[in-house]
Amino acid sequence: MSMTVWSDLVGQEPVVETLQGAVASAGGDGRSMTHAWLFTGPPGSGRSNAAGAFAAALQCQRGGCGECHSCTTARAGSHPDITRISTDGLSIVVDDIREYVRASSLRPALGRWQVLIIEDADRLTEKAAGALLKAIEEPASHTVWMLCAPAADDVIITIRSRSRLVTLRTPSTAAIEGLLVGRDGVEPELAHAVAAASQGHIGRARGLARDSGSRERRRAILALPASIHDLGDCLRAAGQINDEATTRANAYCDPTDERELADLRQGWGVEERGRRPAGFAGALSALEKDQKRRRTRLARDSIDGVLLDLLSFCRDVLTVQCATGVELVNADVSADIHEISRVWTPESTIHTIDAIVECRAALTANAAPLLALERMMMGLRR
Known part of the structure; x- marks a missing residue:
């Protein structure tokens, strides 16, 4: 075709x-x-x-x-x-x-x-x-x-x-699964799992299908709710999410920033120890501000991805607790979901969902990421 x-x-x-x-x-x-x-x-x-x-x-x-x-x-x-x-x-x-x-x-x-x-x-x-x-x-x-x-x-x-x-509407799991199998040659069982886990996000489904490291990171995130018992666990988990987001943002931004700075210097004819032309300082300041904004956004987007995974996990827990019969988003960690559903009550699951939603709102309002994450983790503590 x-x-x-x-x-x-x-x-x-x-x-x-x-x-x-x-x-x-x-x-x-x-x-x-x-x-x-x-x-x-x-x-x-x-x-x-x-x-x-x-x-x-x-x-x-x-x-x-x-x-x-x-x-x-x-x-x-x-x-x-x-x-x-x-x-x-x-x-x-x-x-x-x-x-x-x-x-x-x-x-x-x-x-x-x-x-x-x-x-x-x-x-x-x-x-x-x-x-x-x-x-x-x-x-x-x-x-x-x-x-x-x-x-x-x-x-x-x-x-x-x-x-x-x-x-546009959210594509169905079946539609994304069909695309991955038919166009990208992904094995059907993996295609179904990542299509469901992506929650209608085609790019994320493709990323999970292609990169085993992404799948491992996701499984580590979904294991968090069962691992948080005391205040120390809360602080460690929040620090880990924040550090990983910063590391991923730096991995992209460090070489990009360096390349952009070299291009700016070349464009202005600036040598390492030479004189700076009039206007170069302003151009450099504008570039540095843009680079800082980019680094902030990438780190925030990385954290938001973690929060969305946690929301999908809590959704699955609530689905089991209420016996809805609806298919799980994270069916590949079904055992963990059923275990948590017995430990939490429906009310505590909703409380956890509220804590995650509040964290997302705080990050959108430019709250300090680490503090917002630490507060959220308190809501996951059992």
Whole structure:
């Protein structure tokens, strides 16, 4: 079976139908096409994948065949008329958006459209959103903006009202399992386990399937509730999660920071012991702030992944305690789940879930990660 640009949009048939209609309309009467789109859906549902497939299909003479030069360069991220805008930091600032707004007015180099995909539209600062709004209000005839965010409410209402909403749903376990087996060649039993554990997050399912280290880390996280008995256990577990998140963030950021600093020095013609040109200090300060924000975000995202795993474990415990008969998310650690379900009461399980949810909220509000984790662990103590 031939693979089109739509093949990776697992369990999103209504979305594919809508976007294919827009692509057909763009080459005809234009009634189903517009210059601003807002893709929303839960993490892992494929918001940016859907935007990328749509962008490729708009450039393709055959509506997204997946095989032509336009489709292959779009998939590789090298199509000159498709720009992806994302951030490793906590926000997308106005200066960056202004640059992209200027670029959006240029005529397409090869394709039929100048497409700009903002993968983290919920991270636009207020000024950045204002700059983008002007571009969306008065778009060039050849420009298409595609914004991605978890929910429509994450984008300011003035942009929301001028964009066509496309809502993705969480893919089913069976749909993700089918993709892993059919496309990635994953063994069916492993595919089923990681598809369930991913809770509808396609990227995470793939990561778990490919990396045994990720599967081991997940099992260690799921073993935490049974291992916490006293205050010392709480502090050790919190410290371990925080240290591992910091280590993983550093592993990515250290070489990236070094490379960016070298590029900045080269761009300004700065030698190690030479004089600093006027303006270099400001550029260096801005870079260091961006790098710090990126490091903070990556560490926070790593911790949030741990919290989501713990939430899924508690959900499974409550499922067993209430005898719902619903399939377990973490069926591969079923024995641990049943053991905890006998030790905890349904009320204490809900109390634990509340503690994890409060920790996530505290991290979103920029609380010190270690303190938030230590407080949460108190809620897991039995």
